[in-house]
Amino acid sequence: xxxxxxxxxxxxxxxxxxxxxxxxxxxxxxxxxxxxxxxxxxxxxxxxxxxxxxxxxxxxxxxxxxxxxxxxxxxxxxxxxxxxxxxxxxxxxxxxxxxxxxxxxxxxxxxxxxxxxxxxxxxxxxxxxxxxxxxxxxxxxxxxxxxxxxxxxxxxxxxxxxxxxxxxxxxxxxxxxxxxxxxxxxxxxxxxxxxxxxxxxxxxxxxxxxxxxxxxxxxxxxxxxxxxxxxxxxxxxxxxxxxxxxxxxxxxxxxxxxxxxxxxxxxxxxxxxxxxxxxxxxxxxxxxxxxxxxxxxxxxxxxxxxxxxxxxxxxxxxxxxxxxxxxxxxxxxxxxxxxxxxxxxxxxxxx
Amino acid sequence: xxxxxxxxxxxxxxxxxxxxxxxxxxxxxxxxxxxxxxxxxxxxxxxxxxxxxxxxxxxxxxxxxxxxxxxxxxxxxxxxxxxxxxxxxxxxxxxxxxxxxxxxxxxxxxxxxxxxxxxxxxxxxxxxxxxxxxxxxxxxxxxxxxxxxxxxxxxxxxxxxxxxxxxxxxxxxxxxxxxxxxxxxxxxxxxxxxxxxxxxxxxxxxxxxxxxxxxxxxxxxxxxxxxxxxxxxxxxxxxxxxxxxxxxxxxxxxxxxxxxxxxxxxxxxxxxxxxxxxxxxxxxxxxxxxxxxxxxxxxxxxxxxxxxxxxxxxxxxxxxxxxxxxxxxxxxxxxxxxxxxxxxxxxxxxxxxxxxxxxxxxxxxxxxxxxxxxxxxxxxxxxxxxxxxxxxxxxxxxxxxxxxxxxxxxxxxxxxxxxxxxxxxxxxxxx
Numbered sequence: 001x002x003x004x005x006x007x008x009x010x011x012x013x014x015x016x017x018x019x020x021x022x023x024x025x026x027x028x029x030x031x032x033x034x035x036x037x038x039x040x041x042x043x044x045x046x047x048x049x050x051x052x053x054x055x056x057x058x059x060x061x062x063x064x065x066x067x068x069x070x071x072x073x074x075x076x077x078x079x080x081x082x083x084x085x086x087x088x089x090x091x092x093x094x095x096x097x098x099x100x101x102x103x104x105x106x107x108x109x110x111x112x113x114x115x116x117x118x119x120x121x122x123x124x125x126x127x128x129x130x131x132x133x134x135x136x137x138x139x140x141x142x143x144x145x146x147x148x149x150x151x152x153x154x155x156x157x158x159x160x161x162x163x164x165x166x167x168x169x170x171x172x173x174x175x176x177x178x179x180x181x182x183x184x185x186x187x188x189x190x191x192x193x194x195x196x197x198x199x200x201x202x203x204x205x206x207x208x209x210x211x212x213x214x215x216x217x218x219x220x221x222x223x224x225x226x227x228x229x230x231x232x233x234x235x236x237x238x239x240x241x242x243x244x245x246x247x248x249x250x251x252x253x254x255x256x257x258x259x260x261x262x263x264x265x266x267x268x269x270x271x272x273x274x275x276x277x278x279x280x281x282x283x284x285x286x287x288x289x290x291x292x293x294x295x296x297x298x299x300x301x302x303x304x305x306x307x308x309x310x311x312x313x314x315x316x317x318x319x320x321x322x323x324x325x326x327x328x329x330x331x332x333x334x335x336x337x338x339x340x341x342x343x344x345x346x347x348x349x350x351x
Numbered sequence: 352x353x354x355x356x357x358x359x360x361x362x363x364x365x366x367x368x369x370x371x372x373x374x375x376x377x378x379x380x381x382x383x384x385x386x387x388x389x390x391x392x393x394x395x396x397x398x399x400x401x402x403x404x405x406x407x408x409x410x411x412x413x414x415x416x417x418x419x420x421x422x423x424x425x426x427x428x429x430x431x432x433x434x435x436x437x438x439x440x441x442x443x444x445x446x447x448x449x450x451x452x453x454x455x456x457x458x459x460x461x462x463x464x465x466x467x468x469x470x471x472x473x474x475x476x477x478x479x480x481x482x483x484x485x486x487x488x489x490x491x492x493x494x495x496x497x498x499x500x501x502x503x504x505x506x507x508x509x510x511x512x513x514x515x516x517x518x519x520x521x522x523x524x525x526x527x528x529x530x531x532x533x534x535x536x537x538x539x540x541x542x543x544x545x546x547x548x549x550x551x552x553x554x555x556x557x558x559x560x561x562x563x564x565x566x567x568x569x570x571x572x573x574x575x576x577x578x579x580x581x582x583x584x585x586x587x588x589x590x591x592x593x594x595x596x597x598x599x600x601x602x603x604x605x606x607x608x609x610x611x612x613x614x615x616x617x618x619x620x621x622x623x624x625x626x627x628x629x630x631x632x633x634x635x636x637x638x639x640x641x642x643x644x645x646x647x648x649x650x651x652x653x654x655x656x657x658x659x660x661x662x663x664x665x666x667x668x669x670x671x672x673x674x675x676x677x678x679x680x681x682x683x684x685x686x687x688x689x690x691x692x693x694x695x696x697x698x699x700x701x702x703x704x705x706x707x708x709x710x711x712x713x714x715x716x717x718x719x720x721x722x723x724x725x726x727x728x729x730x731x732x733x734x735x736x737x738x739x740x741x742x743x744x745x746x747x748x749x750x751x752x753x754x755x756x757x758x759x760x761x762x763x764x765x766x767x768x769x770x771x772x773x774x775x776x777x778x779x780x781x782x
Contacts, residue, residue, distance in 0.1 A: 264398040
């Protein structure tokens with residue numbers, strides 16, 4: 001067994017999964033998290049429940065954290081930030097700033113699980129008015145409301161009677177530079193739509209979309225129940241602007257099925273924002289010297305069958321640091337990256 | 352951090368006016384006439400869940416809101432090819448706030464079932480249409496010509512409004528004795544349920560007479576109800592008159608209860624459908640066959656005194672084929688006729704194109720004529736003619752008159768429309 005630990009950077013679902021796997025395989029693990037708590041974006045952004053199983057984010061992620069932190073071979077550094085790297089595979093030295101001091105962590109290999117951030121709707125080129133209209137919110141804003149059990153119009157505190165989601169905000173767009181599909185927003189919007197319908201049965205809920213991308217089981221787990229059991233209305237046609245009209249919002253776009261312009265009033269508009277590399281992912285890529293793709297995500301070096309290697313030997317990536325990913329992807333790639341990190345360390349030691 | 356600054360409040364109304372002003376006289380006209388996009392608001396704005404909720408709350412209407420807009424129904428819907436109606440559009444119209452119960456689209460579906468065959472979400476127009484139409488009929492909303500048929504059926508127990516006592520007038524020309532149970536109530540193997548068009552329509556009567564001669568020749572023990580017969584009313588049901596259908600069923604079941612028979616055979620795929628699929632849901636179970644299913648296994652007994660030297664194409668009735676899965680019996684009969692060369696149309700069997708007669712369409716040609724570029728029967732006849740066939744063979748009583756009219760109106764008079772029994776009859780008993 002290597003005497004040097006494995007470092008996992010990022011304490012979200014992918015990082016937790018990676019750290020857990022490395023611990024389970026008998027490695028010493030140092031988990032570095034820039035926030036003051038573990039759990040990552042689902043906790044930091046107040047997710048109510050997780051797609052598609054709709055279990056409480058706090059419970060699911062909390063259970064992951066609880067199990068991990070019971071490991072005896074784990075050291076967790078919170079409020080900690082990586083500032084430099086030297087050495088090479090098998091003998092890395094990582095500078096970590098924490099608690100006002102910088103310490104060096106020696107390690108055999110590194111898993112980067114620094115995640116994503118929600119696209120900032122202020123950068124959207126369509127006129128959705130996220131920062132103009134209080135009642136235009138984003139997926140994570142609605143998550144927070146759902147978590148609090150209190151979905152109301154921010155403008156006047158009233159319960160919404162008509163609410164719509166606009167898909168592909170910040171995704172699939174050359175203007176913005178995010179030419180990729182963010183993969184999860186169709187499912188997350190549909191999940192939130194179900195939750196709104198359950199919380200406010202007389203609220204009409206619409207989803208305006210270009211394509212519904214409900215891959216795999218999400219189709220029958222989320223999409224079909226939303227439509228068939230919860231009466232969420234899917235309208236094929238994207239909205240290109242949201243305008244104020246009285247105390248309501250006029251959403252305007254094309255109804256592509258009918259081949260006609262559409263405009264209809266809503267009480268609330270939820271922007272289905274996509275995923276972008278987090279600031280941490282961008283910064284770490286530079287510090288660690290791993291290649292990024294044109295969107296800033298860390299580039300998997302040997303696709304398609306090797307999903308977690310980076311351009312730098314001994315450094316692996318997992319979760320949404322690699323690109324848009326759902327929680328199951330994050331858990332899977334976290335475990336894969338940990339196993340690869342450990343086997344790399346052993347190969348170096350053995351060499 | 353505001354992005355892009357505050358925008359002007361929008362002007363949302365983009366109505367186009369249906370008034371035209373003359374550039375010469377300055378006079379204004381309110382333009383009447385057909386529905387036209389030019390005279391409506393281009394902008395759809397009434398998005399709502401309430402219209403779909405109304406239909407989906409009806410028993411049988413649930414699946415209307417399952418549509419996810421894939422569009423697979425569009426190319427297979429017979430009506431969508433000749434008009435604006437389409438299953439997917441129906442869902443979307445409701446979603447945009449159109450009251451379907453007051454919309455002409457409600458009556459344009461022939462319940463042919465081809466959309467359901469291809470629908471990945473199993474949006475079931477075969478259930479939705481009768482349910483929604485029933486709701487409309489209950490509110491008194493229906494095309495007048497349909498109302499007329501409902502009234503005739505109510506008064507005379509047949510859709511043609513003919514005298515019930517003349518139900519078996521056709522038997523006189525059969526040339527063989529036809530047993531009527533009221534006067535000879537002994538047990539019988541086959542109770543032949545003639546239904547309306549074979550009882551009353553001149554071309555149907557000819558087919559009924561042909562059937563009588565064939566049944567007699569191949570040794571079928573059969574009888575009819577005669578004046579006691581009432582229509583099974585399946586098309587009235589799919590057109591929205593469930594109450595009438597149920598009342599008829601009560602009478603039919605009572606009449607059938609008086610006699611002993613093994614099975615019911617009918618030439619009408621719609622009646623066949625009612626007995627096979629709908630009656631059992633009310634607890635009435637009968638062995639039922641379409642006449643082609645009765646004759647196909649017996650046709651080897653036929654003695655052919657002649658032949659039909661012709662290229663024949665065959666039109667699958669929706670309610671025999673797609674609805675009840677029988678594609679082979681009619682073809683076996685055609686193949687047995689000496690001289691017949693069967694050529695298939697490209698749309699046949701599961702993908703057969705509807706004649707336009709189902710779901711009340713039989714009685715809505717006037718209503719539909721303003722809304723389609725051509726009748727379904729006309730489109731179908733053109734397909735039949737394209738095969739180079741001399742004869743378009745059918746086995747649904749609705750079709751002979753529909754296709755004969757269509758052959759004339761499309762300039763395909765050379766195409767003869769004959770029921771399969773007429774072809775068999777011609778080959779067995781040449782004149």
